[in-house]
Amino acid sequence: MNSSPVCIADSLPVRAGLPKKLKPILNPVVAEMVCASPHLVVDLVEQHGSPLNIVWPDLLRQNIETLRSVLRRHKLLHELLYAVKVNKSKALLRIAVHAGIGVDASSFYEMHDALSEGLNPVRLCVTGPAKSSEFQASSIAHGARISVDSIEELADLEQALTRSEEDTKTRLLLRFRPTASRTSRFGMNAEGVTWSLRRLAHLQERFTLEGFHYHLGGYGIEPRVQAIRELSHHVLEARALGLDPKVIDIGGGLPVRYVDGDDYEAFMREQSGDDYRTGRVPESFYPYGGGLGAAEWLDELLAAPCTDGLSVASYLNQMYLALAIEPGRSLVDQCAVSVFKVTRVKRLTDQTSVIFVEGSSFSACETWFRSEFLVDPILISAAGHDVPVRAWIAGHSCLDDDVISNRLIEFDTTPCAGDLLVFANTAGYQMDLLENEFHRHPMPRRVAVTVDGSGLVTISPDD
Numbered sequence: 001m002n003s004s005p006v007c008i009a010d011s012l013p014v015r016a017g018l019p020k021k022l023k024p025i026l027n028p029v030v031a032e033m034v035c036a037s038p039h040l041v042v043d044l045v046e047q048h049g050s051p052l053n054i055v056w057p058d059l060l061r062q063n064i065e066t067l068r069s070v071l072r073r074h075k076l077l078h079e080l081l082y083a084v085k086v087n088k089s090k091a092l093l094r095i096a097v098h099a100g101i102g103v104d105a106s107s108f109y110e111m112h113d114a115l116s117e118g119l120n121p122v123r124l125c126v127t128g129p130a131k132s133s134e135f136q137a138s139s140i141a142h143g144a145r146i147s148v149d150s151i152e153e154l155a156d157l158e159q160a161l162t163r164s165e166e167d168t169k170t171r172l173l174l175r176f177r178p179t180a181s182r183t184s185r186f187g188m189n190a191e192g193v194t195w196s197l198r199r200l201a202h203l204q205e206r207f208t209l210e211g212f213h214y215h216l217g218g219y220g221i222e223p224r225v226q227a228i229r230e231l232s233h234h235v236l237e238a239r240a241l242g243l244d245p246k247v248i249d250i251g252g253g254l255p256v257r258y259v260d261g262d263d264y265e266a267f268m269r270e271q272s273g274d275d276y277r278t279g280r281v282p283e284s285f286y287p288y289g290g291g292l293g294a295a296e297w298l299d300e301l302l303a304a305p306c307t308d309g310l311s312v313a314s315y316l317n318q319m320y321l322a323l324a325i326e327p328g329r330s331l332v333d334q335c336a337v338s339v340f341k342v343t344r345v346k347r348l349t350d351q352t353s354v355i356f357v358e359g360s361s362f363s364a365c366e367t368w369f370r371s372e373f374l375v376d377p378i379l380i381s382a383a384g385h386d387v388p389v390r391a392w393i394a395g396h397s398c399l400d401d402d403v404i405s406n407r408l409i410e411f412d413t414t415p416c417a418g419d420l421l422v423f424a425n426t427a428g429y430q431m432d433l434l435e436n437e438f439h440r441h442p443m444p445r446r447v448a449v450t451v452d453g454s455g456l457v458t459i460s461p462d463d
């Protein structure tokens with residue numbers, strides 16, 4: 001190259017270059033900052049360092065309203081809970097609590113944070129297969145609903161109750177492991193559920209069985225409907241024993257669309273080993289451009305045939321059962337972006353370069369799950385020479401595996417030091433699941449953006 005690229009540090013104004021292939025779907029509020037006012041993003045990274053997670057908590061409220069309207073349309077008794085493990089942001093948790101939905105907490109600390117935000121413990125459900133005795137005791141003391149993962153856990157809870165001073169009844173769900181998930185370590189099979197129901201029938205002065213629970217991997221609708229069919233027998237069994245289950249909690253797994261479905265299918269069809277620095281296409285991907293968003297998915301699930309010619313929604317209504325859902329990823333859809341500053345671009349072969357960024361793959365962690373984040377980053381750079389490049393993206397650590405993208409991404413403009421790469425829609429398990437202080441780099445910062453009615457933007461720390 002004989003002309004050196006123009007960099008942010010040297011010249012303003014900056015521009016945001018949308019990628020060509022796997023363009024992120026952007027909420028207009030996010031696009032307003034990232035695409036229309038990229039200099040704001042530059043300022044924020046200047047102030048808070050790289051990587052920087054920018055969170056829009058109000059978008060969580062919109063996602064809540066969207067799901068609520070589907071549930072209302074089906075005239076269902078329902079409970080919506082925020083699976084708080086999806087993101088460590090307190091601002092997001094606060095919005096969920098203030099919007100009046102419940103919280104699914106799977107650790108003492110998640111529970112504590114939710115209660116500190118003012119969550120009414122009536123709307124708290126504690127889940128997880130290996131709750132410590134402290135977590136159990138504290139859940140009992142707060143009057144949380146406890147999802148019991150095993151007959152062993154039920155025995156521990158009985159023990160805990162004999163020790164506790166509480167005279168209120170402890171509220172339980174039984175976590176079910178459907179036939180199709182028989183190799184999973186979560187929940188109880190049909191035998192375990194039957195055993196627990198018989199036990200609970202004798203313990204009604206201490207426990208209230210509120211219902212049944214499951215949470216399945218994958219994003220399929222039919223496995224979840226099948227799990228309700230299997231549970232329908234246990235609902236009858238419980239009622240015959242004098243118990244009164246009132247809710248079926250189907251967990252999370254509602255899908256999120258990150259990129260346009262056609263772009264995604266075209267990419268999946270055309271990709272090959274040549275598109276990866278490893279020479280190999282990963283075996284599995286999140287369905288980044290799946291056909292259904294969370295609302296359509298929920299609508300389809302509720303309309304699906306369940307038992308005796310009834311849809312899921314009519315079955316639940318006929319049995320006076322409420323539906324509980326605990327979405328994580330889909331409630332934080334669009335709620336954050338992660339910004340990395342480019343440190344250096346190094347040419348490796350005639351065809352490929354590696355972009356080093358300030359930050360690590362612990363802050364964009366799909367590669368640690370042997371997969372890839374199939375959403376191209378937006379490049380914020382100074383207006384300058386447009387020299388295209390095909391590059392993969394590496395973190396700043398000395399770990400060979402510290403790779404943010406094994407996939408070779410095509411840029412119209414070669415990024416240069418000081419430019420920013422913005423990964424969109426990272427709130428769901430991407431941005432902070434594995435973050436740490438490796439190499440003693442400080443923890444990445446998180447800031448929350450709120451936009452008032454007149455368009456005034458306020459930015460506050462959210463660490």
Ligand SMILES: *Cc1c(COP(=O)(O)O)cnc(C)c1O
Nearest residue numbers: 083215251252253326327328329
């Ligand atoms: C992780 C988890 C969820 C949330 O799952 P998403 O796929 O993020 O919607 C809900 N319930 C339980 C029990 C979980 O473990």
